[in-house]
Amino acid sequence: MIQKSTNLRAIAALGLLWLACAPARAEDCFADLARTRGNTLGLPERAVPTPDGKLVLYLRSGPRDTRLRLFAYDVQLGTERELLKPEKGPEHLSVEEKARRERSRMTLSGITWFALSRDGATLVAAQADRLYRIALPDGTVTPIPGTGWIAPRLSPDGRYIAAVRDNDLHVIDLASGTDKAITQGGTATLTHGLPEFVAAEEFDREDGTWWSPDSARLVVETADSSKVEKHYISDPAHPSDPPAEFRYPRAGQANADTSLAILPRDGGVPVPIQWDHSEFPYIARVIWPEHGKLSLVLLNRAQTEEAVFAVDPASGATSKLLTEYDPAWIDLTPQLVRNPPPETAMPRWLPDGSGFFWATERDGQWRLELHHADGSFDHSITPEGFPYLAFDDYDPDSGKVIVTANPDRISMGLFRVDIKGGEAQELPVLPGLHEVRFGAGHTIFTDRYSEPDSSAGTAIRDGSGHLLAQLPSQAAPVGAKPRIEFTQAGPLGFDAVVIRPHYFNPMRRYPVVLSVYAGPTFKMVMRAPRDYLEDQCLADHGFIVVSLDGRGTPGRDREFERVTKGDLIDIPLQDQMDGLRALAARYPELDLRRVGVTGWSFGGYFTVMATLRHPELFRAGVAGAPVVDWTDYDTAYTERYLGMPQTQPDSYRISNVLTYAAGLSRPLLIMHGVTDDNVYFEHTMKLTQALITAGRAYSLLLLPGTHLLEDPVMRERVDEARAAFLSANLR
Numbered sequence: 001m002i003q004k005s006t007n008l009r010a011i012a013a014l015g016l017l018w019l020a021c022a023p024a025r026a027e028d029c030f031a032d033l034a035r036t037r038g039n040t041l042g043l044p045e046r047a048v049p050t051p052d053g054k055l056v057l058y059l060r061s062g063p064r065d066t067r068l069r070l071f072a073y074d075v076q077l078g079t080e081r082e083l084l085k086p087e088k089g090p091e092h093l094s095v096e097e098k099a100r101r102e103r104s105r106m107t108l109s110g111i112t113w114f115a116l117s118r119d120g121a122t123l124v125a126a127q128a129d130r131l132y133r134i135a136l137p138d139g140t141v142t143p144i145p146g147t148g149w150i151a152p153r154l155s156p157d158g159r160y161i162a163a164v165r166d167n168d169l170h171v172i173d174l175a176s177g178t179d180k181a182i183t184q185g186g187t188a189t190l191t192h193g194l195p196e197f198v199a200a201e202e203f204d205r206e207d208g209t210w211w212s213p214d215s216a217r218l219v220v221e222t223a224d225s226s227k228v229e230k231h232y233i234s235d236p237a238h239p240s241d242p243p244a245e246f247r248y249p250r251a252g253q254a255n256a257d258t259s260l261a262i263l264p265r266d267g268g269v270p271v272p273i274q275w276d277h278s279e280f281p282y283i284a285r286v287i288w289p290e291h292g293k294l295s296l297v298l299l300n301r302a303q304t305e306e307a308v309f310a311v312d313p314a315s316g317a318t319s320k321l322l323t324e325y326d327p328a329w330i331d332l333t334p335q336l337v338r339n340p341p342p343e344t345a346m347p348r349w350l351p352d353g354s355g356f357f358w359a360t361e362r363d364g365q366w367r368l369e370l371h372h373a374d375g376s377f378d379h380s381i382t383p384e385g386f387p388y389l390a391f392d393d394y395d396p397d398s399g400k401v402i403v404t405a406n407p408d409r410i411s412m413g414l415f416r417v418d419i420k421g422g423e424a425q426e427l428p429v430l431p432g433l434h435e436v437r438f439g440a441g442h443t444i445f446t447d448r449y450s451e452p453d454s455s456a457g458t459a460i461r462d463g464s465g466h467l468l469a470q471l472p473s474q475a476a477p478v479g480a481k482p483r484i485e486f487t488q489a490g491p492l493g494f495d496a497v498v499i500r501p502h503y504f505n506p507m508r509r510y511p512v513v514l515s516v517y518a519g520p521t522f523k524m525v526m527r528a529p530r531d532y533l534e535d536q537c538l539a540d541h542g543f544i545v546v547s548l549d550g551r552g553t554p555g556r557d558r559e560f561e562r563v564t565k566g567d568l569i570d571i572p573l574q575d576q577m578d579g580l581r582a583l584a585a586r587y588p589e590l591d592l593r594r595v596g597v598t599g600w601s602f603g604g605y606f607t608v609m610a611t612l613r614h615p616e617l618f619r620a621g622v623a624g625a626p627v628v629d630w631t632d633y634d635t636a637y638t639e640r641y642l643g644m645p646q647t648q649p650d651s652y653r654i655s656n657v658l659t660y661a662a663g664l665s666r667p668l669l670i671m672h673g674v675t676d677d678n679v680y681f682e683h684t685m686k687l688t689q690a691l692i693t694a695g696r697a698y699s700l701l702l703l704p705g706t707h708l709l710e711d712p713v714m715r716e717r718v719d720e721a722r723a724a725f726l727s728a729n730l731r
Contacts, residue, residue: 029537030723032476034716035064038533042474044071044458045108047446048341049439051120055136056446056460056471057083059111063476066710067110070125070134073471075444075460080472083134084125084141086110091128095244096167096194097150102677103200107710117158118440122174124154124161131161133174145177151194151208155215156290160265162193162209162218169193169209169220171265182218182267189226189247196223196256198249198636201678203284203332213290217313218263219273221283225256233675237704246677251631251638251652252645258283260296262313271316280307282636284332285345292349292356293373295321299330303640306330308347308358308375321347321375324360328562329640331554333359334366336390336404336435343438344391347371351396357381359391364558368403370419381419393438393445394419395463402427402445404434409555410486410495411452411527414465427465433528444468450528454481482529482536489548489586490579492560495525498583499535499545510544511594511730514580514610514618518572519602520564520641523555524548534719541723542731544590546583550575566651568630568641569609576610577617592617594730598722600624601679601707604671605657608687611668612660620667620729622722625676625707628657628683657687662694667729671701671718678707699725 033039045068047058054075059068070084091109093101106112114125123134124144131144131152144161149170152163161172167186172179183192194208208221225247234243249255260283261270273296280298284306287295294311296318305325309318324330333346347356355372366388370378381401382388389412392402400416405424407413411431415424432451439445443463450456458471480502489496501510515535517524524547535545549555552564552572564571584590597618599607604626611621630638630652631645642651653659672684684700691698701721709715 028720029479029533029540030716030719033534033537034712034719036476037066037712039476039478039530040456041065042476043456044448044471044473046114047448047458047471048116048437049075049444049446049460050116050136051118051440053439053441053444056444057114057116057123058446058458058471059114060472060474061108061110063474066108068108068112070111070114071472072136072139073460073469075469078469081139083123083139084111084132086127087130093128094148094150097129099246099677100150100194100200100206102706102708103195103197104206105708107708113152115152115154117154118156119158122154122158124152124174126152131163131172144172144174146172146179151206153207153209153211155211155265156213157215160215162211164191164193164209167191167194169218169263171218171267180267182263182265183220183222188245189224189228191223191225193220194223195221196225196258197228197247198255198634199258199283201634202636202640203282204335205284207286210286210288212262212288212294212313216265218265219260219286219288219294220263220270221258221260221286223256223258227254228256229253231677231680233677233680235675235704248677248680249635251633251635251642253635255281255301255635260286262316271313273311273316273318275309275318280305287345287347287349289349291351292353295347295349295356297332297346301635301639302643303329303636306332310375322358322371324362326361326558326562328565331361331561334390341437343393346391348391348394350394357391357394357401359388361558368401368417379421381417381421383421383424386415386424392436393442395442397442402436402438404436406555407431408527410525414447427461429461429465431527433526438463446471450530452527452529454478454529456528456530478530478533482532483539484529484532484536486525486527487583489582490550490575491582492551492575494575494579495523495549495555496579496583497525497532497547498587499532499539500589501539501542501544502536503540504589506589508589509591510542510589511596511726512580512584512590512592513538513543513545513726513730514576514595514597515545515547515603516576516597516599516606516610517601517603518548518550518552518576518599518606519568520552520561521554522602523553537719538723538726541727543596543726544587546580546590548576548579550579565641566643566648566654568655569606570654572606573610573613576606577614580617594619596620596622596726596730598622598624598726602627604679608657608668608670609660611666612657612664615666618666620669620726622669622671622725624671624718625673625679626657626670626683626687627679628687630655632680632682632686658690661687661690662696664691664694664696664698667697667699667725669699669701669721669725671703671721673703673705673707673709675705676707 042063149163228247231248232243260273282299285297414427604623607623
């Protein structure tokens with residue numbers, strides 16, 4: 001699910017569609033935010049150093065352009081060179097590629113992927129369904145024959161690309177330009193080399209193909225979704241087009257049957273990887289390191305048990321290295337970037353294969369450990385109480401690791417720790433948000449940052465964290481900095497942020513808008529002011545905007561997060577209300593007689609529940625793409641928190657919006673994309689049917705598109721609508 005909220009102006013009437021919205025004022029910031037994606041367009045993306053540390057490769061668009069280009073930055077000379085620009089004209093994406101991008105949250109176009117060989121001599125890139133080879137250092141571009149390619153993966157030696165076409169995996173020989181299908185029989189419900197829906201959507205696993213270190217073999221996932229329930233999505237804007245069929249695994253229903261096999265690069269007899277699929281049906285991670293063992297991280301369906309297996313590539317036999325158990329649910333080891341490089345994925349093997357790094361939450365907080373090659377525990381690396389967040393790099397020469405931690409819960413820092421244990425030494429980077437990628441030599445790394453002064457970009461740093469250079473940015477500058485106060489509120493000290501209008505008058509009392517997510521996997525309050533530009537714009541329309549991280553949200557400790565097991569709403573509702581009241585007691589400018597609530601996805605679900613169940617506090621709600629009935633959401637997410645609907649019906653009843661729908665007494669605007677393939681539009685249809693049956697007034701805005709609002713005009717109008725609806729009902 002995603003967290004961002006969205007908006008529009010409403011006429012409260014029974015089942016009435018939103019028919020019109022006023023145009024934005026010329027000075028309104030919503031237009032600029034929509035056209036610059038919150039001032040993020042033009043920032044360098046996915047920057048990675050070359051193995052020799054001389055160049056940094058990255059993607060970047062223009063300040064109001066969503067088409068990415070590929071660049072190289074010379075670290076010594078401080079110069080930038082464009083390597084590949086997208087071909088002109090519209091991009092034609094297959095249904096499979098659109099769905100894959102939706103799962104990976106890719107909303108930009110142009111050059112969306114690139115990869116570099118282990119020696120740095122071969123660079124390949126992709127636009128839509130076409131592939132290109134770029135020679136370094138001269139930059140000569142050679143198109144790779146064929147179209148229809150999706151999910152490409154470059155071999156470590158740089159001589160081959162594995163890519164999927166028509167649901168079968170092909171290997172392309174870059175020297176000759178020829179390709180060979182190494183799997184057969186692919187169909188819409190039998191895919192080779194692609195992750196199944198729940199792996200991509202809920203486990204952040206974008207891979208379904210993994211190369212061996214010697215580039216001679218591949219691990220290939222086969223996913224059979226023929227038993228998964230059919231869903232059809234029809235676009236009302238094009239009624240002559242047939243509906244698209246999706247296989248969507250609803251809670252309690254069948255998942256795709258998945259398996260792994262090791263295939264020779266040129267085809268041949270596959271070697272099936274063997275484990276008890278009934279015990280561990282979920283493939284969370286596959287890691288084939290240059291040194292160490294081919295490894296799997298698997299989960300049981302309830303996600304209460306996680307196991308790491310070593311695989312014998314010759315026979316496909318597996319042996320269990322370690323297990324983790326949690327009576328509520330297992331969180332996978334944190335990763336700050338989607339599809340992280342093998343060098344940072346867990347388990348991360350030592351170069352001599354004698355052991356591996358592992359991160360665990362078994363003692364209540366995340367901790368980095370070292371294990372022997374047979375999986376047995378050696379020792380803890382990070383100190384007790386250290387706020388470990390993610391693994392970034394290991395330098396065998398120094399015997400030290402670099403990790404990301406969040407010392408104050410709302411900002412990140414980088415720390416160096418000896419693998420023998422000891423005190424963590426902080427690197428000289430400012431607190432904020434950081435995503436780092438190291439080069440093979442451990443001498444430089446890229447740091448994509450968002451800092452407390454509203455600055456954002458990508459820095460190049462040496463191995464000690466000192467700044468070497470800034471990658472060129474074309475992002476539009478932030479105007480007036482957000483007027484933000486970070487604080488804590490409520491009986492448990494919930495992280496909170498208060499956003500006041502730029503023209504704030506301390507003698508006035510302002511209506512309050514709770515901008516909310518309040519659910520698992522996402523934390524709203526982080527010390528990165530640029531993330532609050534949309535909320536600041538809303539505040540400048542005459543509100544004080546507040547966000548809180550109550551129980552059930554990540555980033556604190558196991559007990560704080562797991563308390564919502566079996567009930568996704570009651571404790572989050574209480575915590576958000578307690579936090580609001582605590583803030584109002586401290587800040588008299590917050591007028592709790594006029595409180596609105598807004599959110600998207602889980603935040604939309606929370607918004608509807610808050611408006612329905614606590615009208616004494618929440619006077620109006622604007623809900624985007626809300627989950628309504630959890631039996632209609634996917635298996636891996638829903639069952640993790642609520643169990644199986646067949647055995648835990650009370651959990652689903654308590655957490656179901658329809659249980660309370662007849663009680664609606666406050667203005668509610670529901671917004672939903674009619675072709676959403678994440679939170680299907682049936683959720684909003686069920687809610688509107690219940691409200692009509694109960695004779696309750698509501699407002700509805702139908703949006704063209706999916707769960708992600710890609711079109712800038714639509715984003716702008718939605719933001720305007722939310723502000724207008726809240727203004728009309730809270731002033």
